[in-house]
Structure formats: structure tokens, C-alpha cells
Amino acid sequence: MDTNRMMSLAALVKARDAGKARPELMVALSRDAIARKDGRIRAFAHVAADPAIQAVGPLAGIAIGIKDILDTFDQPTAYGSAVYEGYQPRVDAAIVDLARRQGATIIGKTATTEFAFLSPAPTVNPHNPAHTPGGSSSGSAAAVAAGMIPAAIGTQTGGSVVRPAAFCGVTGYKPSYRLLPATGMKHFAPSLDTIGLFAAGVEDVAMLAALLTGRDLALPAAGQAVDPASVRVGLYRCAQLEDADPAMRDALSRAADLAANAGFDVGEIGEPDALGHARDAHKTVQDYEAGLACGPDLARYRDRLSPILVETIDRGQAILPSQYDAARRLAKRGRGATRALFGEVDILLTPSAPGAAPAGLETTGDPRFNKLWTLMGTPAINIPGFRDAAGMPLGIQAVARFGQDRRLLEVAALLERAFRA
């Protein structure tokens, strides 16, 4: 399918502001695209029958898909689980309310894995329906990739924004922890759960982030961009890199070359031991917190949850507080090491995933390149632009210091251009 025809949020806003598109028409474009394409892609868990279209607001006419792990007052919210089928929250999640306050149309709920964990959604990869779209924000990534909507909201606890974005060839931005509010999401591991954004390109997620937060995150006008020579870009040599697919290792190496050609100050940087240990601690932190946050579901619905989820919650509840505390200490030391690392470089480049989207729909892929940064709370973004021999997208992940979201987005915009050239 022609996934190159993604909808650009920025272009739609520009057309609207120039009087060339009315909000009703813009939303109708998305509704038509969903009607034509979603039978195959299955990106939506629910499509609004008669979505509210706002006449004014910076996001008027922008149809946004909301991962079905986030509450919506006007659409059912099933958290990817039969247990919650038909559940109708009374109020929106905070991030949904923010989008509506800016004029957006909530066009539907995008498919999520069960409780945003591992059991897959029915969604397929728009680039090849025999391949996973990634998870857990499967529908958000696929709906943007297939050109059905210009933007979607997702969440990441391990790698659930950056990985599906990479597999589907879209921009997926996981902001600094708590930059976007998480109230009203079905929590899995609260100290990790992070709201993220999907769109066609970096300009689009930057514009969306700026509008949702009221922060100075939109890209600067042409000519005011950051000077690449002032940005130290470090190719991050973690141990995981050795096991990545050859095509991905090649893409990363080409990405570094293209960044250097674009004028960035590119080097290599090794992984401090403390960060290797922190990555290993992610699972304990996640599972222990899932034992608490999803314990109430296990108590009521053990027989109706997937075996892998039941096993994970059970295992989480068996983790001792002392083990959790030890993992949290490793995470804290990792955050110290991360600060030190970002004294040496401004941006890290890593794969977004070990390779392209694996064939098969039984698993959603491997978060090994993502979960460390979720635990560290640092902003991370998937930048598409590469493909493997079969034509499947390969994503490069850029990471910046906690709170340096503006810089990450600026640099990512320049890298995106370099990768596409």
C-alpha cells in the first residue's frame, strides 16, 4: 500500500489557516481513509460514529486517534481486554482533554495490546500485513502510517511508542517523563508509564507537543535552526548493538555518516556500566509495579486475562520489596550516569529496535533498545528513513537529556531531512 501518503498535521494546519480546508473537510478525509483502509489494517478498536468537530482552536479539523488504554468520555474504552469490553468512562484522560481543548477531533480509539503489555492487538503492519506493527501502541502507529489520521496518542512503559513507530515507519516521540499528563490511562507501571505522540514527521509531533503543553516545543522557522556543528551526536555503543540485525547495524552506521555529512559533530560513545545495570533493572521495576497496579484486575478477572499477563502480575506480586528497592537504586544510579553521559554528548543515536518489524502477529517485537530510556525518563524519538532489503522500515532512535525535549525535536528534524535526502 502507498504508505508514503501519510497525512501531515503541519500541512493540514497550514492549509486550514490559508482558508484552503475547513475542519469538517479535514475530518472527513480521515473518516473516508479509515472507511477505506481499516478493514485491512485493523488499527482502530472503535471509530466515533459522529465525532465532535470544533470550528476553532489550533487543532480544529485535526483528527486524532487515542490509544485505547486512555479514557474517553464519549467512546468506549476497553484497554485491549475482553474484561473491559463496553466500558464507558465518565471523563477523558487528561491528555485527551488537552487535545480537545486545542480544538482536536477525537476520531476513534486505536488498538492496543492487552493492558498495553504483550498480548497483541489485531492490527497489522501497513507495510506488510504479515508483519507485526509493533506494540503496545499498535493502532496508533499503524493508523498514522496508513495515512488514516495525521496524529495519534500512545503510551510507553517499555518501548511501546518508539518501537511501533519504527516498525511502521512513522515519527514516534516519547517525551520526558511527565511532560504529558498520564491521569486517566490504565496504568501498568506508574513510574514508567509515559504518554507519547505519533505523526508523519518531526515537525508534526513538535507542533502537537507545543499545542498540548503550551511549551516552546514547535520547530523554529527555517534559518533559525540550531547549528549542527554545535551539536555533539554520539553513536551509542551498548552491548545490545552486537545482536542487532545486520541491516539495522548498517542503517545506524549510515545514519551516523549522514549526520556527519549534515554538519553534526558525530562520534561514538560507550555505554557506562551503570546504564547496563539500569537496563537490567527495568523488568523488576515494571513487573513489581504491575503486580500492584494490575493486582485488582487479577483478583477479579484472573480467568479472563491472557496467560502471559497473569503470569507477569503473579510474578510481580512475588518480587520482594527489597528486590524492587535494589532495582530502583540501580535506576537512580543510572540517572546519574545518564546526566554524566549528556555532559559528553547532546544527542545519542541508537536503533529504535533490533531490526525491522518481525514477520508474524503473535509478538510485537523487542523493546531492548527502548526500555532503558523509559526508565531514565529521557526524551526519545523514532526517526524513519531507512529500509531493509524487503522494504520494511528501519528506525533510528535519538535520545536527549531529561527535559531537553526542545533540543531533541530540533535535532531530530535535521536528522530526518538528512536521512531522507
Add this chain to the structure above:
Amino acid sequence: MDTNRMMSLAALVKARDAGKARPELMVALSRDAIARKDGRIRAFAHVAADPAIQAVGPLAGIAIGIKDILDTFDQPTAYGSAVYEGYQPRVDAAIVDLARRQGATIIGKTATTEFAFLSPAPTVNPHNPAHTPGGSSSGSAAAVAAGMIPAAIGTQTGGSVVRPAAFCGVTGYKPSYRLLPATGMKHFAPSLDTIGLFAAGVEDVAMLAALLTGRDLALPAAGQAVDPASVRVGLYRCAQLEDADPAMRDALSRAADLAANAGFDVGEIGEPDALGHARDAHKTVQDYEAGLACGPDLARYRDRLSPILVETIDRGQAILPSQYDAARRLAKRGRGATRALFGEVDILLTPSAPGAAPAGLETTGDPRFNKLWTLMGTPAINIPGFRDAAGMPLGIQAVARFGQDRRLLEVAALLERAFRA
């Protein structure tokens, strides 16, 4: 009324384990007490018609009241708001699930102010029904004080555990931030929202905390208690102290004397400027986050929320991200200063509130002595034992370093004994 007849959780457990009380009888005691007393006290928003009584578990037979800001799958949850009247969550809040997993009986939902903010619950103070019980955990504190239940769960975002505990003359323990899981509470300001415990005495909250967390928090056996001479207790001379009621200032001074008599190493310690600034930053952090977390309620139910809540959410939404960031920086500096402070002392003593419970039910009192410690995430506990001229309880607050909950509880147990002697 005879508020001295509080139910002791530890004594009930002891009686049960000695074969002197069956769980059914223990719960029946609470049901009878509620039936006799709650018409006057109005501590309960809902009483379970036929509460599940578990035969086994360390908390079997212990009837626990749950602040009605926390979800329960088997009882309606109204968050103190007409908007949510009759709302029935599908699953428990995580802390409720933990209590059930230990065998507890969830006997009812205790009254909360609207969204755990300022608009009062109908609850009266058991020591004098013309006085406020404090808020926002009004029902939790009053139900324990009136001898209806041996334990209750509450939440604190400003001073909503320690203050009502002080006004009602019970033990109220706000643990270190995130020691108890907050998933399934109606959030107001997520970075401040903290789950807390109410019971008759320090031994009771310590036993409850140990069972809910699986941590080593229960008081040591007699003879193995901490040596008071090794504990540096600092009477905390913050500026707020000057404006406290004379009776409270007198109680604090007597508390320090009694602590010294009990063998503690008692001194005075001034408030670092950074902590004064952090206290001032609490409101900005709280209101900004409430603008996000309660924005969805405002969007749907503006006309059905109280004027003060609407005004606060509106004001929160008008706070600039830069103002919020500045307040968070002050909080961060405050946490640094708090760590330094706890290099000089082990335990701080302050009033739990400016005085005894004020007359009238229109307001729930002043959190000025609590909100700093909520923002710092440090554990804090109300220790009763003093009274004003009218016989109303005056509470002393003890505060320890983040994560030093065990030490706080041990010291509080010794202080409780000293104050009562």
C-alpha cells in the same frame, strides 16, 4: 462521646490469634458501632450491606474504611461529588486490593471532601460535632476516632491525612511518597497525591503498613526498641510556628520536654530558606497539576462542581509551564535542603496543624504545617496526646527523611507513650 474507646487493630489481631475473637465477630463489632454512631458522625459515604468477611489472612476480621476517593469494585465510589453519585468502578484501587489480599474486610467508604479538595464532607468531629473533623480524609479520621473501625485508608495532597488525624485525635501516617500505590485513586495532583493510614495508635498503623507493603515496618518487640539517646529530635522552628495558636505552641514545647525526659537528644533547628521557598511552591505545583488531572471533569461538569473547585482548576490551567517548572525547581532544591537537614537531626517535630479543630463545618482547616512535607515526599505522622482548654485534641507531627519510615514509626511509638504518660 467516649472517643477513648477507639478500636485497636493490634489488640484485635492479638485477640483473634489467641482464639478469643472470630473474624465474623470482629466485623460485627464495627458494623454495630457504625449503626449506633454514624447517624451522628456521618463518617461514611457508604456502608457495605453484606461485606465479604475472610476467614484467613493477617487482617482477617479487620474492618477497614476506604476514603471515597479510592475505587472499590463492590461499593459505589463518588469522590465526594454529586457528579459521580452512583459510580461503580470495575476494579479496586491498588491499596484496596492489597488490604483484601491480607484478609481485610472493606466495610465501607469513608466521606471525603469533593475530589479530596476543600468543599467539606458532612462528617463532624467526634470530639465536638460543632467542629470540623478536618479534611480531606474527614470520614477516615472520624470513623477511627469514634471507635467505629480499627483502621482506615486516606490520601494526602496538602495535609489531608495528618491534619484530620490531629483534629480527631487519632494516629495518621503519611508514608514516603509512593510507598503505598496510588493507582485507582481519583488524582488531584499526581506528584503530591499520597496514600495514608489511620488507626488508634502507632503500633496499629505500623502493623497495617507492614502487612500492606510486605516491608519490615512493624514495631520491634519490647526490649528491642531504638535507644532514644541515639535519636536526634529537632523542634522545627519554621515561620509558621509564630502564628500557631498559643495552646499549640505550648503543646509543642511540652512535647519537646517530654521527648527529652524520655531520653531523646532534643534540640531546636531552624528552617532553611530553601524549605520556606519550597512550601510556597506547593500551591503552584498542586494547582497546575489539578488543572491537568481535573481538567476533564471541568470540561464535562463545570456547573456541577463547587465554585472553589472550578476556580482552582481554572486557575491551575492558567498557570504557565514556566511557572510550574520554577515551582518544581524550588521543590527540588527543597529536597536537597531536606536531605541536608536530616544530616543534622533524625526526626523533626512540628505542630500537625495551627491549633485544634476550628469550630464550624464550612472549612476543614489549614494545611500549612503539612504541605511542605507532602511536596518533599518525606514520611510524616500525627501523634495525639495533647488537648486544648476545651478538651479538643492537639496533634504533634513527626517527620523523617525520605524512606526512613521504619525509624519514624519506631520513634513515634516512643513519643506516643511519652505524651500519654
